[in-house]
Amino acid sequence: MNTKIKLECYPEITDAIINDTINIIKKNKETWDPPFFFDTSTYLDLPKIRKTVDQYNIANLENIIILGTGGSIQTFLALKHLAKKKIFPITSSRAIELKGCLDKTSPDNSIVIPISRGGETLDVNSTIGTFIKKGYKFIGLSSTGTMHEILKKIECPILDVPNLSGRYAGSVTNVGIVPAYLAGINIEAFLNGLKDGYKIFSKYERQPAIELAAFLFDLYKKGYKVIFSMPYSKNLEGLVGLWVQGLSESTGKDEKGMIGTYQSAPICQHSVLEYLLGGTKGVVIPILWMIINENLDLILDSSLEYLNDFSAQMIVNYQANATFQALIQQKVPSASITIENPFEFNFGNLIALVLSSVYYLCLLINVNWASNPKVIIGKQICINAIKEKVTLDQGIKIRKEIAKEIFKTFY
Secondary structure, eight states, rough: OOOOOOEEEEEEEOOOHHHHHHHHHHHHHGSSSOOGGGGTTTOOOOHHHHHTTTTTTTGGEEEEEEEEEEEGGGHHHHHGGOSSSSEEEEOSOHHHHHHHHHHHHOGGGGGEEEESSSSHHHHHHHHHHHHTTTOOEOEEESSHHHHHOOOOTTTOOOOOSSOOOOOTTTTTTTHHHHHHTTOOHHHHHHHHHHHHHHHHHTSSSOOOOHHHHHEEEHHHHHHHOOEEEEEEGGGHHHHHHHHHHHHHHHHHTTTOOOOOEEEEEEGGGGHHHHHEEEEEOSEEEEEEEEESSSSOOEEEESSSSSGTTTTTHHHHHHHHHHHHHHHHHOOOOOOEEEEOSSHHHHHHHHHHHHHHHHHHHHHTTTTOOTOOOTTTHHHHHHHHHTTTTHHHHHHHHHHHHHHHHHHOOOO
16 A cells, blocks of 8 residues: 555454445445545546636735635645645635635735535625625636626636535535645645545555544444544644544434544643543544644754754654553543645545545445535525524524424423
């Protein structure tokens, strides 16, 4: 195997568990659609992307403003640390982010990329007009719906978004690759890392994606339902966000599944580690995410002699390894995922691991890996409330009436 990723899981997964895992995956995979995202080329037209993007003076662009949420933006956020431009991810109309972006950018040196497959995402549609009125340049990523019609009216270039599950599609479609190219990220190296990863992770044998899925599923059967990630680098947080979304949105249906959560490390050692080590057992699975050779690392000039000549990231990684050991000593099933450096090829490998292992875990739990049927419930409630101008007090009254009926035998 040529993967650049080091995976440790404790307790270690036996060959017998791996064999059982593979048999279940092979059996259940026939129930659901095949994993389209293992194909890293069919859904991308790189010459068309370059032709569309290069009509703008990329060298003079300083700011990339992305209007998107969920699967539409999360893959790019995993690569954001590699950008050569300033990135403004606008995931909703939250006032602080929106105003901060408008205050720090101008139409002269910025481009706006709204992303929505169906074109009806309120978080995106609510902010487009503000940028249009201020004269910002646009490249749209859309195929249908209201957003598509808005973008057609301003006659900006529009590249399509295929009708695929967004959290899996970002890395192999325009959704993640167009903004990455605009941001100066080496998309060829990333796609090579992605392809290299899937060559390994698509095999039905002991390999990191199968091993991670087997580890999590074995604990799931024992009652564990929460996976708490601890990213020991700022450069890993976007990637861990993709892991959290993929894990929660993919497995969590039909009254089944696991939920992902995370907090930056090592600060999480000072907020949740006491619970992980000494609190209720049998609930949470910690996963530590590490980078060995961080970019922009520096040698410490410390007042403590024993810290001199160590790099900043080395000290963080010592903390990570010590925490991992402490978890194991306290009989807490745990895992760590480590990469050599945070550059494009390795992050292609890492995204391939994340998506492959989530896919396999869904097959083991036997749920549809690609769907998210319940998300529409809250979206429709929101749209109706806005159209009907439901007040805060009216909303409280509605919820009280619903809860009274739904929970009448709860206590």
